[in-house]
Amino acid sequence: MSIDIDIAAPVGGPALPQERRLVTSIPGPRSQEVLDRKAAAVSAGIGHTVPVAAVAAGGGVVVDADGNSLIDLGSGIAVTTVGNAHPAVVAAVQEQAARFTHTCFMISPYEPYVAVAEALNRLTPGDHMKKSALFNSGAEAVENAVKIARIHTKRQAVIAFDHAYHGRTNLTMALTAKAMPYKSGFGPFAGEVYRAPLSYPFHDGLNGADAAARAISVIEKQVGAGNVAAVIIEPIQGEGGFIVPADGFLPAIVEWCRANGVVFIADEVQTGFARTGAMFASELFGIVPDLITTAKGIAGGLPLAAVTGRAEIMDASHTGGLGGTYGGNPIACAAALAAIDAFENDGLIERANAIGDILRSRLEAMQAADPRIGDVRGRGAMSAAEFVDPATGEPDAALTAAVAKACIAEGVIVLTCGTYGNVIRFLPPLSIGDDLLNEGLDVVAAALAAH
Template sequence: MTIDATDTAAGEAPEDGVSTAGGPGLPQERRLVTEIPGPRSRELLERKAAAVARGVGHTAPIAAVAAGGGVVVDADGNSLIDLGSGIAVTGVGNAHPAVVAAVSAQAAQFTHTCFMVSPYEGYVAVAERLNALTPGDHEKRSALFNSGAEAVENAVKIARKHTGRQAVVAFDHAYHGRTSLTMALTAKSMPYKSGFGPFSPEIYRAPVSYPLRDGLDGAQAAARAIGVIEKQVGADNLAAVIIEPVLGEGGFIVPAEGFLPALAAWCAEQGVVFIADEVQTGFARTGAMFACEHEGVVPDLIVTAKGIAGGLPLSAVTGRAEVMDAAHVGGLGGTYGGNPLACAAALAAMDVYESERLSEAAQSIGAVITERMSALQAADARVGEVRGRGAMMAVELVDAATGEPDAALAGTVARAAIAAGVIVLTCGTYGNVLRFLPPLTIPEHLLVEGLDVVAVALREAP
C-alpha cells in the first residue's frame, strides 16, 4: 500500500507510488475523500490484525502516510486535523524542516557508535542544552535514554542511590509508563497494569490535588498528601516523590495552586528527591518551557521525553549535579540511549521551540480552546470542566444529572470526531476526558475548525 504525494496534495484517491511528502508543505485543510477508514486504511488494519500483537491498539483507524503542520494524511488521501500530536510528541510540527535537515545530515555521518563505547558531541550538546533550559540555576547533569518510562526508571534509580533509601511515592491518577517499575508507579489498572503483576516493591500512593472532585485548595490538598506519606511511608524511608505537574493520562488534572510548591518544599526539608515527570508537559506544551515553571517549582530531577526530539525516540533525566552523580560509573546508560540521530533532532527541535516562540504559541492555542470549550460548557451540562495549561487542554465529560464520569460519552464523541476528520484523544482514570494536544505550529483556522467538529460531535451524541 503506497500513496503518491501529488495525488494526496490534490485531494484525489492516490495511485500506486511512494510518498515522500510531509512537513508543513502539506495543504493545511481537513479533507475527506473517503469514509474513515477508507479502503487502503482498512487493508493496513487487516494486515496489522494478522501481524501485530493484539495488545498494541490504535485510536484513529487510518494508515498515516504524511503529516505536517496541523494535519495527518492517510493512504486514501484523507487529510485529518491533528489534535493529538502523536500524544504530545510533534510539538514543533511533524517533519519540521529543521529537524529533517539535522537528522539527514547526521545520518550521512554516522547512525550509531553507542555513547558508552565512543562518545560524540551530539549527546554532550543535548545534555548541555537541557542543563541550561530546565528550571533552576544550580549545577546540573543529564543522562539520555530512549523513552519516558526508561527515563523515569533511571530517575528512581538515581534517587535511591543518592539517598540510600528505597521507598518511592507516586499519586492517584498518575501515569509514568508501562515497564515493570513504571507500571507500579502508574495508578490506572486497565489497560496499563491489569494482569501484568507482580509489580516492583516499595512503591506507595498518595492522594493528588483534583480540584473538580476533592474541593480542596492547594494547601489543604498538600497537607492531606503529606499526612498520608508521613503516616504510611515515613520520610526516613523515602527516596523520592514523583509527580506530573499536570497529570496526563489521569485526565489532564491541574493541581490546585500551591500544591506542587508545598510538596516540593516538604521534600527539601526531609531530604527527599522531588522528581517532576515532564514527559508530556515538557517543551513549551503548557505555555512555559516546563510546566513546573508556572509556580516557580525547581525539581531535584526532571524527566523529559515526547516533545524533546520532534518525533525521534529520546528521553532524559536532568537534575542537581550531586544527585545525578550519585550513580557509579557504568550504572547508567543503554545501547541506544542518546542515539546520534535523535540528538541531532533534539538540538534542532530545541532551537525551534525558542526561535519560533512556541511557548507563546501554546498560550494562544490554550486561549482559543478555553474560549470555545467554555462556551460549550455553558450550553451543555455534560461538560463538567474545561481545564489545562497552554496547548495541553481537556474537557471532562460527566452525567448531566449526577456529575459522575461519563466514559461512554467521551468515547462516542472521539469516534465521531475522527470519522469527521479530526483526531482527538481521550484519557482520564475514568476514561471520560477529551484531551487536546495540537502541534504548537497548527494554523488557527485548523484549530478552530477541529474544535467545531468536536462540538458538533458532542451536540449530536445521545
C-alpha cells in the first residue's frame, strides 16, 4: 500500500521550480512514513544519507513527499550529471521502452548496444583501435576489466592503491581500501590483490615522480613486475577523498606499466563523462589507459557500465567469457546515447569547468577564514574540502559529519567521503544554476560557522 502524496504530482526535469524550499522539517511526516516502511521492509544493511522520500528531481533540486525542495549537490553520487530527468533522456527511454525492453544482447543483439560501444570507442582517450563491453554497474565493469587483463597477460596479480574504492563485489571489495562500511565482516576476499601507496599531496608532501617511485618500489619488491596483470587506479579518487595525485604521478605509473607488459586500468566510474571538466579525467593528466571503466554518469540515471580498451586486449577472452543477462539493456543504452549527445553538444564540459570555478572560489574563501579546512581540491564539478584539527592536522570526522547533517536539515544535499570520514564532496548536476549553487554553498558556509 503506497502513501497518498498530494503535492500536485510534480514532474521531474528542468521544469521543476529551481528553489530551496522547506515547508516541513527534514524529514517531514510523509517522508517519515516511507522511512518507517523502509526500516520494516528493507535490509538494515542498506543505509541512506538524506532522510527524505524523493518524488521528483531536475535541474539542481530534489523534491520530497512533503513538498520540500532540496538543493542537490550530490547528483546521486555523480550519476545525474546531465541533470535528473533530462528531457532527451526521458524521450529516449520512453521510445525504446515502447519498442522492446529486453532481449538479452547475447541472445538477440540490437543496435543501441553497438552504438554505445561505438561512442565509447570514439570518446575515450587514445586514437588506437578500441572495443567495448557493456555491463550493469561500476563494480561489474571493474571486475570484468580485471578478468580481461588477466586473460590477456596470463598473469594473476592486481595492484590497487591506498584510499581506493572500486565496488562491493567480492573482488572489488578486495580492491577497495576502506574497511568500514564496505569490507568489515564480508571476507575472505579474492586473492592476488596487492596495495601500493597513493600520491596524496596534502598528507605526504611528495612530488609526483617521488610518489610514483615509492609505489613502484613497493610493487616490484612485494609482488614482482613479471607477476602483475594490471594496475587499477581512479585518476581522481572518489570515495577515498577526492584525492588528486601530484603532477607526474599517473604518467610515471603508466610508463612503468608499458615497460613491464602490465595493463593499466583507469577506473573512471565517478570521474567520467564531463564530471571533472574533461570528458574523462585521464585527459587532465595526459595519460591513455589500456582499459577504462565507466558507469554512473553514462546513462543519465539508468544502470549501465562499460569496459573500453585496446582492441587486442578486449579480444583476449574466448567467446562467451564476458557478458551478463542485463548487460547493455536496450533502455539503458537508449538513455546513454541521449546523455552522450548532451555531453558532446550541450556545452557540459564547459559548464563543469564553470561550476568548478565557483566551487573552488567559494571553498577557498571558506578555507582562508577557517583553518579547520585543511585542503580544497578537485577538478570541475568534482571538488571537495578536507576537515582537520588545525592544531594537529588530524582528520576531523566529527566536524565533517556535523556540517553535512546541518546542511541537509537546511535543505542542501551534501555527501561525505574519505578514508578518515573527514571530507565533504561536491558533485552538483551540470544542470544546476549559478544562483542555486551559490545558495547551497552559503548554507555550507553557515553550517561550518555554526560548528
